[in-house]
Each structure stands twice: as C-alpha cells, then as structure tokens.
Amino acid sequence: MxxxxxxxxxxxxxxxxxxxxxxxxxxxxxxxxxxxxxxxxxxxxxxxxxxxxxxxxxxxxxxxxxxRAAGGPPGQWGDAPQMIPVLERVRVARKGEGRPRTRPGHLSADKAYSSRRNRRYLRRRHIKHTDPEPKDQRANRQRRGSRGGRPAGFDKEKYKRRNEVExxxxxxxxxxxxxxxxxxxxxxxxxxxxxxxxxxxxxx
Structure with a gap:
C-alpha cells in the first residue's frame, strides 16, 4: 500500500x-x-x-x-454576494423517505457576509443566524434612527464555534x-x- x-x-x-x-x-x-x-x-x-x-x-x-460534476460558485468573487447562492444549493438527505432539507438549523458567518440583503433573506427563510455587524453598518443604522431597524442579534458562544469551520x-x-x-x-x-x-x- x-x-x-x-x-x-x-x-x-x-x-x-x-x-x-x-x-x-x-x-x-x-x-x-x-x-x-x-x-x-x-x-x-x-x-x-x-x-x-x-x-x-x-x-x-x-x-x-x-x-466533479456538481457545481459551485466562483471562489474569486466577493464573499457577501455568494452567501445566498450557496444557501440555495443546500440539500441534505433525510434518513428514510422525504425531501432533502434545504434550510440549515443555524448559520454562523463573519463580518464579510454581513449585509442588509443577506439579513432580509435569512429572516424571510426563518434561518437563525449569528454574524457580527460591522462598525460602519452599525453606525449607519444608528444614524437613521428608527428607520435603521433593530440591531442584529449576536450570540457570542455560538460565534466561537466558527473556529471548527476554520x-x-x-x-x-x-x-x-x-x-x-x-x-x-x-x-x-x-x-x-x-x-x-x-x-x-x-x-x-
């Protein structure tokens, strides 16, 4: 061998x-x-x-x-625009019969994936997520007052598990x-x- x-x-x-x-x-x-x-x-x-x-x-x-027949998003593009296409491809087979799962139980991402578009998508699909809000986005939200929306929730303990992915x-x-x-x-x-x-x- x-x-x-x-x-x-x-x-x-x-x-x-x-x-x-x-x-x-x-x-x-x-x-x-x-x-x-x-x-x-x-x-x-x-x-x-x-x-x-x-x-x-x-x-x-x-x-x-x-x-190599399965497709994948171009890895040289920006991170944030690729989050939604990647999630749209999620297919996890179930044990026994039934359609494959298409929604993760929880999503953790770093600041590179933080955007209003991505957050709206996650809320629409009821996907729980943990991703830090960059300082510039937080300042812009606070500057807009009530129109800026609620602050994003953040679970420090869940975010620590990102190192498993790394x-x-x-x-x-x-x-x-x-x-x-x-x-x-x-x-x-x-x-x-x-x-x-x-x-x-x-x-x-």
Missing amino acids: GRGDLTNEEWHRLEPHLPLYGRRGGRWASHRRVINGILFRERTGIPMAGSPDEQDSPRQRRWWQTS RTINHLKSFRAVATRFDKRAYVFHGTVTVAAIRLWLQA
Whole structure:
C-alpha cells in the first residue's frame, strides 16, 4: 500500500457506497485501485495526466470527472454576494423517505457576509443566524434612527464555534490540489474539495 492510499478500514467504510462491479462497460480493475489514483492527485496536486501509469486510466479519468460534476460558485468573487447562492444549493438527505432539507438549523458567518440583503433573506427563510455587524453598518443604522431597524442579534458562544469551520478548511488545505487550486473552473474545484472532504470523513 502506497503512502496516502486507502487503509483497509477506510476501504471497508467506503465500499458499500460505491457502484457494483460488472455493470456498464463490463469488468474492470478494482475500485480501490482507481480511487487510490484519484487520492494521489488530491495529495500531490499534479494533473491527472501526470499520475502514475499503473493508476492512470480512462476509467480513472471518468471517475474523476463524475466526482466533479456538481457545481459551485466562483471562489474569486466577493464573499457577501455568494452567501445566498450557496444557501440555495443546500440539500441534505433525510434518513428514510422525504425531501432533502434545504434550510440549515443555524448559520454562523463573519463580518464579510454581513449585509442588509443577506439579513432580509435569512429572516424571510426563518434561518437563525449569528454574524457580527460591522462598525460602519452599525453606525449607519444608528444614524437613521428608527428607520435603521433593530440591531442584529449576536450570540457570542455560538460565534466561537466558527473556529471548527476554520480548522476544517485548514484540514482540507492539507491536500495540495485544494491548497493550490490549479483548477480553473468553479465546478471542477468543487469536485476537488468534495473528494478531500470524503477522505477526511473516512479518516474521522
């Protein structure tokens, strides 16, 4: 087993979620070998064409393209305008039957996401949220008096848990393909992050 390959424990945890062998396209090499090739690219950040010959194959590239099929917002844009598009994409499957959840139980965000538009959206969807109000926005609200609206609620204890998100991002950046972001398109990078997140889940 090479460095960074799936351990036996990780493989046994992942295998039940993979397609069955022998479906479309006939028989092929094991899923485990292909996934290890994908993880090699995640860890090193090299292009798929530069992965080891024994792991690089047309099927591996198809797996990689499939894993990156989901879309994502452009990461180079401003933070605040991206909050609503990201929340609109939330889909959390329920155990058993039923439509997926589309509303988080609570949202914590930093000052970069604070805006009247975002707050109106969160109130309209009844999403509880904790995000600090920047000084300039607070001063503008106070200057307008009663027309400025009520001050935003702020829970310091909940806000402290933002560090869990920051630590998770740091763990994701331990994968060179995530940290360097050589992927040009947003949907491609979304797939790169998704594969890294799956590996962290396997290691948990």
